[in-house]
Each structure stands twice: as C-alpha cells, then as structure tokens.
Amino acid sequence: MKEEFKLDNQLCFRLYTASRLMTQAYHPLLSEHGLTYPQYLVLLVLWEADAQPVNDIAHKLYLETNTVTPLLQRMEKEGILIRQRGQKDARQMIVSLTRKGWDLQKKLADVPFKVGGAVLCDSVTPETAPTLYKMLNDIISKLKND
Amino acid sequence: MKEEFKLDNQLCFRLYTASRLMTQAYHPLLSEHGLTYPQYLVLLVLWEADAQPVNDIAHKLYLETNTVTPLLQRMEKEGILIRQRGQKDARQMIVSLTRKGWDLQKKLADVPFKVGGAVLCDSVTPETAPTLYKMLNDIISKLKND
DNA sequence: TACTTTTGTATCGTAAACGATATAAAACAA
C-alpha cells in the first residue's frame, strides 16, 4: 500500500472531516433558531453589511449563485430577509435583513464563544490558532482562481 | 460589529471553504473516471482493506451509514464494488472491490501528487504540513464523540 | 423458549453544493 494513498495522509480528508464535525457542533445552537450553518454564514455577511446583491454574498462565501439563491429563497420564506430587484441595475437582487434577521444577532451572540471553546485542545489554542488560520487562508488563496 | 461575528474570524468558515475548494481541486481528476470525492474516499478505505462491512467504512470516514449506503449503491451500479450479506452476521453488508475497483488504483496513482502540489504555498510546505495535520486531527478528536 | 433490547442497514425528507443551462437586463459594438 503506497503511503500517499493512506487515508491518514490525506490533507483533504482531514479538512473535510474537521469541517463537517465543526458544522455539526454548530447544529444544536443554530437549529434551535431554525437555522442551518450556511444560513448562519449568510447572516454573518449581512450583519457586516446589509442590503447586498446575491453576487456579493456568494463571492464572500466562495459559493456559486446557484447555491446561494435557493438558500436565500428559503431564508426569505422564513422571514429572515427580503430580496428586491435593484433599482440601478434590474438584474441584481438586493438582499436585506428584516427585523427578524437583525434580532437573530442578539439571540446568537454566544454561538462563537461556545463553538470556539469546543475546539480548544493541545495543539489549537488562542496562541496557535493564528498559525492554523494563516495556513487555511493560504490554501484557500492558492486554490481559488478568480 | 463584534469581532467574533466577523467572517474572517470564523475558524469553521475557513475549514468549510478550504475543504470545498480542495474537493473542487480533485474534481477534474476524479470525474475523468466517473468518480466523486466521497466515492474516492471509499476507494481509499477499500484499497487499504477489502471486504469490509458498511459500518466499518462509515466509521473510518466519520460518516453515518445513511450517507454511505446510497453512495455504495451507486458505486455498485457502476460496477466498482459489490455488496453481499455477511455469512456470520446476516445484518452486515460486506463491501468488496471488483476488478474495476482495483484497476482504478493504478489509474488514480498520480492524484495524491497532483493535489498535494496544488496546495503548496508559503505557510504549507512538506515541513509545516505535519503541524497542520496535527491541528486538524486534534480538532477532529475533540469534536467526535463516540 | 419467549420477550426485549441492541445492532446493522436501509429508507425518507430536507438542505446544501455544483455543473449545466436558461433568461432577462445591461453593456458594448457595428
């Protein structure tokens, strides 16, 4: 068995697993408010800057619009946000938070701390986290081609 | 805007993005052979040890059987593997590679190198990769509760 | 043995992801 084929040596598999397990860690905190993790990411984007076109949201999340559009439609149906045609450019759909969307910010205030604490371990601490962040950022930068 | 709500500060978002982009990097190499990334992971598991029950495969991939079962059914339909009821325990489904499944190992021999090379950058090198591996492993260990 | 619980897989429903394609508005070019 060649070393490079061993599951334990696969960087991608570790990223894939760590990502899924972290998302699962968010699940109980988010489902309590009827949210999924990708929907939470959309909220993070809109809390930083409200009233953005679909394209900007998708770009910030490194997702395609064909992923984001249905996601936003579901969130609109839940009354978390509204989608309106742009006035300057009628092709754009401007996404804005409703009162309910803003209220969620207060309700989810403790989520980052709870999840942050859940991953602390020997090798990942407040001191070493920046190293991990930088590595992940560099991988993302290297792989995204736009 | 609170710092902990900023997208850039979210470890999970970086893992999620890095994982998706790495999977996308595999895509052209795998789709050429009619495979998806999770199907490739199943092959990695079976190449290490053929003829395993569904449960063992799922466990090694940190996935649930309700994810793995349909995935294996599709791979069986493609003639990559076969699923047979266990003889000692009739509840088990023993998954074994076909000739076609083993042949893929040779055809995919260059995949780990191609993808490995695609992520090399300033902070992720053959020297620093073990640090990243350890951090991801520790996060996985911390989050999996079994 | 008969009954209960556990275990291994499968089925179902929903929500991502994402390649491929469609469509209308805007930008550009002839």
Next chain:
DNA sequence: TTGTTTTATATCGTTTACGATACAAAAGTA
C-alpha cells in the same frame, strides 16, 4: 439604433450529508 456579448440571477438534475424512522437479525434476559 440594431445586433452581439457580457453579466446577474434563476432553474434543473445529481450527489452528498444528516436527522428521523423503519426493519430484520442478533444478542441479551426472564
């Protein structure tokens, strides 16, 4: 202005993920 290309979003089909549930075989218990 008319025709072409680009852009922003949406729709469609397929494959994960995963919670909830179903079901039969095995294990444990009375």
